[in-house]
Amino acid sequence: MKLTKEFYQQQDVVMLARELLGKVIFTFIDGQYTAGIISETEAYAGVTDKASHAFGGRRTNRTEVMFAAGGVAYVYLCYGVHHLFNVVTGPEGTPHAILVRGIFPTEGIEIMIQRRKVKLGKKFSSGPGTSSAALGLKSSMSGTDLLGNIIWIEDMGFNIPENEIYVGPRIGVDYAGDDAALPYRFLINDIFPGLPESPEQQPIKQIEIT
DNA sequence: TATAAGATTTACT
DNA sequence: GTAAATCTTATAT
Numbered sequence A: 001m002k003l004t005k006e007f008y009q010q011q012d013v014v015m016l017a018r019e020l021l022g023k024v025i026f027t028f029i030d031g032q033y034t035a036g037i038i039s040e041t042e043a044y045a046g047v048t049d050k051a052s053h054a055f056g057g058r059r060t061n062r063t064e065v066m067f068a069a070g071g072v073a074y075v076y077l078c079y080g081v082h083h084l085f086n087v088v089t090g091p092e093g094t095p096h097a098i099l100v101r102g103i104f105p106t107e108g109i110e111i112m113i114q115r116r117k118v119k120l121g122k123k124f125s126s127g128p129g130t131s132s133a134a135l136g137l138k139s140s141m142s143g144t145d146l147l148g149n150i151i152w153i154e155d156m157g158f159n160i161p162e163n164e165i166y167v168g169p170r171i172g173v174d175y176a177g178d179d180a181a182l183p184y185r186f187l188i189n190d191i192f193p194g195l196p197e198s199p200e201q202q203p204i205k206q207i208e209i210t
Numbered sequence B: 001t002a003t004a005a006g007a008t009t010t011a012c013t
Numbered sequence C: 001g002t003a004a005a006t007c008t009t010a011t012a013t
Helices: A012-021 A108-115 A129-135 A174-181
Strands: A025-028 A032-044 A072-078 A082-088 A097-109 A151-154 A165-168 A185-188
Touching: A012 A032, A012 A097, A025 A097, A025 A129, A032 A108, A032 A129, A072 A129, A082 A129, A097 A108, A097 A129, A097 A185, A108 A129, A108 A185
Parallel strands: none
Antiparallel strands: A025 A032, A025 A151, A032 A097, A032 A185, A072 A082, A082 A097, A165 A185
16 A cells, blocks of 8 residues: 555654654665665654754755655755655645654565675664665655655555654754754664564664653 | 765774 | 765855
């Protein structure tokens, strides 16, 4: 079941970030299918979030796609090196985005190994840059429709119980003042033991969402 | 025009 | 633990 426009265009980006855990992201790039279960996400809440690229309504060539209606990809180059994949959500004009920070590889694993140039293991796709690299995502794909046949996300029926989800502050956003402490990071540990060498995530303390 | 810092990863020491 | 890789944006000359 491919996720719909209606799903992506919901208002609550934090709720959507939690919902994306356990969903499966597919790519069909260079004639190769790859897929993985989303294991870690972070919400970036549009114009009001100091950690967001669109804070204060900032529009640049890079961030313009964040203002589109939900259901497209926002992929940008971080530190000049890593291509970070985000899901744009919310209605048109509301620049919400969800950073995908980790996946458990499920399909096209040989292709992913070629792209990553490392063996499967803890670090294989447990960060935003490595996840994007495994899936073949590049910043040139920013703006790609997530309802097309290049990048899409499906609900395969994996149900993630609330007590398996760790919630905490986002990574690397110390510059964002008060917003750095917001509990907008969601991750699941290795609860898919049947998968080949699922990367482990470091546990963090579960905190209440207030 | 120049500089600094960033939603990071990797290879070294 | 530290450094290097080197694109985008913001701020300061």
